[in-house]
Amino acid sequence: MTDLYPQRSAGVGLRLQHLAQVLRDRPAAAWFEVHPENFLANPHAAEMLEAIAALYPVSVHSVGISAGSVGGIDRTHVARIRSLVARLDPILLSGHLAWSTHDGDYLNDLLPLPYHAESLGVICDHIAEIQDALGMVFHLENPSNYLGFADSTMTETAFLGEIVRRTGCRLLCDVSNIHVSAHNLGYDARRYIDELPADAIGELHLGGFEVEAEAGGGSVIIDTHARPIAPEAWDLYAYAIARFGRRPTLIEWDSAIPSLDRLLAEAGKADAVAAAAEREVRHAVTV
Ligand SMILES: [Fe+2]
Numbered sequence: 001m002t003d004l005y006p007q008r009s010a011g012v013g014l015r016l017q018h019l020a021q022v023l024r025d026r027p028a029a030a031w032f033e034v035h036p037e038n039f040l041a042n043p044h045a046a047e048m049l050e051a052i053a054a055l056y057p058v059s060v061h062s063v064g065i066s067a068g069s070v071g072g073i074d075r076t077h078v079a080r081i082r083s084l085v086a087r088l089d090p091i092l093l094s095g096h097l098a099w100s101t102h103d104g105d106y107l108n109d110l111l112p113l114p115y116h117a118e119s120l121g122v123i124c125d126h127i128a129e130i131q132d133a134l135g136m137v138f139h140l141e142n143p144s145n146y147l148g149f150a151d152s153t154m155t156e157t158a159f160l161g162e163i164v165r166r167t168g169c170r171l172l173c174d175v176s177n178i179h180v181s182a183h184n185l186g187y188d189a190r191r192y193i194d195e196l197p198a199d200a201i202g203e204l205h206l207g208g209f210e211v212e213a214e215a216g217g218g219s220v221i222i223d224t225h226a227r228p229i230a231p232e233a234w235d236l237y238a239y240a241i242a243r244f245g246r247r248p249t250l251i252e253w254d255s256a257i258p259s260l261d262r263l264l265a266e267a268g269k270a271d272a273v274a275a276a277a278e279r280e281v282r283h284a285v286t287v
C-alpha cells in the first residue's frame with residue numbers, strides 16, 4: 001500500500017528571512033511549509049522558493065483562501081495559488097476552517113463560523129471548488145476558538161467529519177489549537193482528538209501560545225505562534241500520535257521568529273516526542 005504521508009520527520013515554517021540561508025547552507029530540514037500569500041507579490045522570493053522546492057519537500061498552507069466565506073471564494077486568488085503550486089509541486093495543500101473576506105474586503109484575521117447545515121453546505125462547495133481548481137486534496141485545519149456560536153447545531157468535530165465525508169478532503173489537526181480552544185471554551189482536548197476521524201488526519205501543527213489573565217478571574221489562551229511549544233501541547237501531541245500514528249508535523253512560529261537553528265531544534269523535539277509516543281503504543285500492544 002502506498003504511504004500517503006512519507007514525511008515522518010517534523011518540518012518547519014519557511015519564512016522570508018530564512019530563504020537565503022536555506023539555499024546557502026542546505027540545513028538538515030525534513031520539509032518546509034510556506035504561506036503562498038508571502039510569495040505571490042514577491043517574484044524574487046518566489047524564485048528562491050522554487051529553488052528550495054527543488055531541494056526539499058514543500059507544503060503549501062494558504063492563510064487567505066477563506067474557504068468559509070459565505071460570499072464565495074476569491075477565484076483570482078485561487079488561480080494565483082494554482083500557478084505557484086504548479087511551480088512547487090507541493091507534498092501537501094492546506095488551509096483553515098475560517099473566513100477572512102467579505103464583499104471584496106480582506107480582513108487580516110481567520111474568523112470563525114457557526115456549525116450548522118447552511119454553513120456546512122457553503123464550506124463543502126468551496127472545498128470541492130478549491131480541490132478541483134488546484135488538482136490536490138485539501139487539508140482543512142481546525143481553528144483556535146475564543147467563542148462559540150449560539151446557533152451552532154453540530155460540534156466542531158462532527159462538522160469536520162461531515163466535510164471530510166462529503167468532499168473527500170482531509171484534515172490538518174492543529175494540536176495547539178485544540179488545547180487553546182478546549183481551555184477557552186471549556187471542553188476536553190483529548191476527547192476532541194478521540195472524536196476526529198483518524199484516517200483523515202494528514203498533517204499535524206504545533207505552535208506557541210500565550211496565557212492571559214482575565215479581569216474577573218480565570219484566563220484566556222491566545223494562539224500567537226510567537227513562543228516555543230508549551231508542555232501541555234507536547235503532552236497532547238504525544239496523545240495525538242498515539243491515536244493517529246505518525247503524520248507530517250509542522251512547527252509554526254510566525255512572529256518573533258527565532259533563528260532557523262532554533263526552529264529546527266523544535267522540530268527535532270517533535271520527532272523525539274513522536275518516537276517516544278510510538279514506542280509506548282508498541283509496548284502497550286506487546287505486554
Ligand atoms: Fe496551525
